[in-house]
Amino acid sequence: MLHLGMKNKYVLFALLAVSVLYSCKKNDKEKPTYSFSLPGDSVRFTAGESIPFVASFFDNEDLSQYKIDIHDNFDGHDHDKYIAQIWNRILIENISGTQAEANLSIPIPDSAAAGWYHLTLTAVDRSGNQSEIAFRNIYIQNGADTLAPLVNVTSPAEGGSTNLGNSVFVSAEITDNADIYLIQTRVRRPNSASNLFLSTDTLSLGQSSYIHNKEIPTGGSAWTTGNYELTLIVNDSYYNRTVKVVNFQLN
């Protein structure tokens, strides 16, 4: 029987520990994993509330950090003139060990603009292996105003037609309980993503009622006879949105 003296036992343990730590840094190729419960996809929250975030993280060696990134999935227009603010938040937290928990309440500011947002979650371990990235869609509505603008397209008529080469005149009556901000006028062929016409108008603050007029010329080689789709997208300053589609023909 081999008797290890006290001193030798410690030395042996130290050697083992060092070799484990060394191999951990050097050869750890496993990504961390996690599970988290944001109730389903496409959850609705209201500005001023908090997003409950509960998650568990796992790694074979040693966790290092997790990151929650919340950012908008809007169309990238000029945000500054909105009353509501597009909300973006990055949360990076340090964790450790082979298992860690997160239990957070992420407050949504009162002024957050209404609309679809992305929430992503990812983690990294001590060796630099990054986990898969989870995406969730969340919808935030702003309590101050949840009513989208009312849009009544008076011209062109649904199913109407004009001669190729002549202009198509768009006219719409728009009202909102708060403040109309942006109107996008767009023409495409049905089932196409190519814009034959694209125009974006932003209104000055304080307009709750507006007549929108636009002339769409149809000369030039891009236009042919056939069916077209006119789309009007109207956003109010809280980012509530209305979309109206009118089909017309060119002869």
Add this chain to the structure above:
Amino acid sequence: MFTRKIVIFFIFYIAGQAVRAQTGLTLNGKLRDKISGEAITEAHVYLHELELGQISASDGHFTFKGLKPGSYHLHITMLGYMPRVVDVSISANLDLGYIELQKSNSELRAVDIEDSRFRTTKEETAQSVTVINREFIEKNPGSSFAGILAKVPGVQAVTTGTGVAKPLIRGLGFNRVAVAEYGLKQEGQQWGADHGLEIDQFNVDRVEIIKGPGSLLYGSDAISGIINIRPVLAIKPNLLQAGVLFTYRSNNDLFGYSAHAGFQKKGILFKVRFSGQDYADYRVPADDFTYNSFILPIENRRLKNTAGRERNASLTLGLTKNWGFSTITISYYDLKAGFFPGAHGIPNVNDLAADESVRNMDLPSQRVQHLKVISNSNMKIGKHWLEADLGYQNNYRNEFSAPHTHGMAPMPEGNKELSFMLQTLSGNIKFHHKLGKKLNAIYGLNGQYRDNQTGGYSFLIPEFREYGLGAYAFVKYYLKPGQVMTAGIRYDYAHVKAISHSQVMYQNGNSIGLQRLSPDIDRSFGNVSGALGFSLSPGEKINIKINLGSSYRLPTAVELTANGIHHGSLRHERGDSSLKSERGLQFDFSLNAEGKKIDFSVSPFFNYFFDFIYLNPSAEFSPLPEAGLLWKYEQSDGLHTGLEFLVDYHPIEGLHLNAGAQFVYTYSTETGYHFPMIPPAGGHAEIEYEYDLPGKFMGQSYLGLETRWAAPQFLTARNEETTPGYGILNINLGTEMHLLKQPLKLRFSVQNLLNTKYFNHLSNWRRIGLPEPGRNFMLSLIFPLEIKI
């Protein structure tokens, strides 16, 4: 009185010189076939030191007149024959008598001549040198110059879209491959993964690809090899040589053109060229791509905003006299290209909707303008030669993007995200010293000074100044006929000075004060490199090369000081100002054998790198929006090994079955992973038939079917995704039409004939799941013109 005597003396002296210059010495010879004894006509005979070319007459005869005494060498090339280099020493009129050329079936050998750095034949250099010329480039079209080079085994291209590509040699590139044009290293922020090579592909006459350590001649940045673009200055004398080229490529509706003219008469040389390309968004065989598990659309199967336009101009003026030659070249390159919005920050579905035109270049976009003024001279000093190259380069690079702060910081003014102006002043001097019948030496001095200024609302690298000096000696010793030993040693000194950069930083909308993003740097580096090699020809048709060398590379500005989002790598990169130089110990072996019907070459290599610099993911996330992990530049020792092989079987005249493959393996001793962005095993196989069509109207024609393949890449770095393998099919055909005195050349090619959806492990956009371009029809028409003047 005294002054008048001086004046008279000078008049007589100059007159005397003029008379001597007019007389001079004559060199002539006659070319004939070694076996049949028939005279060889229309062969190209080139006197290297004076950049003078002659075409052998109908009886095989050629003459050079007005030469000064000294040592020269002639390169003699003729299609279908092995090239020859003849050393001559002239002290009186010299008649070389019959010079015999040996037939060669090898397509690979018919055009290559020499390793021009050391003025030796390929046989006599210890390193593996592959030469490709204009014929090869015309026959093997690609979207970019680097893409064309990637057809050579051992060379690959890192791509970003279609118009932007940079070369790799044996899987290593960026600042590990020195690209030289007109004798000077190209300096254009090579560290950038999405910075393409600023070279006019239509201006390339000849490229020498040297695989293996190149530090001996170029100092830093040639650790993996050298791509030496050499314009052929020698033009047939007393002729105006001009030409126009038109090209069309269907995949991205590219229209390209290039027009050139040049002459060499009475010792004056003139060459001018203009080129341009305009292209639209390119097509891929996919309807969507995946960004981090999100499926995003590719509208109309065209990658929006990948259109571009490139313009090039170059002018060379020179004197070719009996004392040598001296030329000055001015060239300008201008590229404007869009970036795919899906690859520039987190993609937004709206950004990806098709816009009004497939040709417009909207934000995000880049513009690169590269100006070069270079002087090349070769002068007689007594019996020996002095080569001098001196040049100025200005690389102005701008990246434009609509600022996104996501409400976290105040919006910056304007759309100029990054702006760099890099100015480089560089020079090389080489003295060729013939020490005896068996011993040649070259002594050289290199110097380089670089200054980088920055601008734009984002930060990536700071302002810096760097200068370097290198001195080397290289000898070539003929042990026996067919056995050459080469050896060289070099010392380099470099100094880098970078200015610290601070800016106000924000976190979640609040200012956290002035933060230093990158520190002051004031560092010096010293390095010794060396090489020892042998080239042995145990038989006339077998050549073995063995080369042992060391090389090094200074850390680049981005590796030392980066701190920001680099869209090219889709990452937040952070440099380390204490990084040391990379050093490599390299061993190359290569065997080339030429038989009656089959040629074969294999080149294994083995390198051990000390302090290899690469981006490693850290255990922290970047606080910047649109960024993932923080990636840091680190150093680790590592292995780099692999091989290339090439075989060509020509059972009957005109028919070639050709195949080549390459393999690279790397291993980092620190992480236990492989290094990132290493090409997978891959190669090509081709069957081609060449035939000179009978009749007066048509001429030399060819038809070829080719496959290019790559194995799946499993040898990846940390957090790097594996890439599936692929195989694509290409067809190449071409012909010559004798409408006028000069043949009109037609080249047609279909790349990716089957419209295969495949991924390139070396594409920057592979990480966002974007496949390579789909089927591409390419057509080129080349009209040469020659007028006697």
